[in-house]
Amino acid sequence: MSTGNLLTDHPELYEERFPDPDRLAARWAEDTLRRHGAGPRVLDVGCGTGRDAAWLHHHAGRRVTGIDTAETMLAHARRAHPGPDYHRGDMRDFDLGVTFDAVICLDSALLYCHTNDDLTAFLDRCRAHLTPGGLLIAEMRNGAFFLGNTELLDGPRTASFDWRGTTHTSHTTLWIDHGAQLLCRRRTWTADDGTPSPDRQEQHSAWRLLFPQELRYFLTTAGFEVLDLYDRPGPRTEPAWCEGNSPSGTTSSDRLHLVARFVDGH
Structure with missing residues (x-):
């Protein structure tokens, strides 16, 4: 038996296995960006096949940059979902030399920070790439669940x-x-x-598996103010999710949604 990642190696297969014709995650991200008054420049960390980045770029009028560690995914994104700038980069040490109004991490991308050092390094990279008052928006599996x-x-x-x-x-x-x-x-x-x-x-x-209070601590220590932390509604918790739903404020479902603002320049 060989070892590999069939879906990462074949991005077309990934999109077939996990179809998202309505781009629910991208729409949730855009609704959150608008609700909190974010500017147009967005960095999508762990952009994968580029579906969400391209939707935000073309349909929401954002200027989107995407980074991912899988070159196969990035090659597919450039071919199938053009528009955003795509770069290969590790979420713990990327350096693009520019700043953004928001960083988004969809589909549990943030949880590939397996250790405390990984998470601290990622938040440091977010600080370096966010303008003052910039947003960090993420949706992920919920450790408390x-x-x-x-x-x-x-x-x-x-x-x-x-x-x-x-x-x-x-x-x-x-x-x-x-x-x-x-x-x-x-x-x-x-x-x-x-x-x-x-x-x-x-x-x-x-x-x-990050717990809500643990996540608050890491963010506060890194110079972020947590604006929202809730389980639903979101792109993977409400089958009929649509823009305009208000967060419930509870943390009992399988998904956790985060919005934090960069407030400290340390």
């Missing part, structure tokens, strides 16, 4: 879909590394295209 909830951990989950005449099946197992405070994932892929030996890849990844 897993206190007493095991519904996402109860056994492997299997999903199949067709892409270009091939049926791809994923077998996904999630578990918590309590000491490291990580939600770990093992995903095995099989592709049945009629050949004698189906392709198999095993992917390992993890997200930091």
Whole structure:
């Protein structure tokens, strides 16, 4: 069995597996940017295939820059979702030499900061790239949800879909590394295209499980004022989400939504 990330290596397959025709995450981000009066320059950290960055650029009139660590994703973004400036960069040490009115991190991108040092380094990079009063906007898995909830951990989950005449099946197992405070994932892929030996890849990844008060502490220490921290509504918590919904202020669902303003120039 080979090791790899089938979805990262094949961005078209990623977009087929996780379709988002209404660009709900981008619309939520734009609604949040407008609500808090953000300027037009936006940095999308962990931009992936570029779908959200391009929507913000073309439909919301933002001047968007996207960074990601996967060159395959960036090549796809430049080809399939042109408009924004795309750069390869690590969220812990990127240096673009320009400032922005907002930094956005969608679909748990912030949680790839697995350690306290990682998160501190990322917030330092945000400070260096934000204008005074600039916003940090993120949506992510909610660490508090897993206190007493095991519904996402109860056994492997299997999903199949067709892409270009091939049926791809994923077998996904999630578990918590309590000491490291990580939600770990093992995903095995099989592709049945009629050949004698189906392709198999095993992917390992993890997200930091941040708790709301812990996140507040890191942000305050880094010179940010937390404006909003809530579980819903958001692009992955409300199937019929639309602009204008007000945050509920609770933190009991699987997703956590963050809005913070950079107020300290230290």
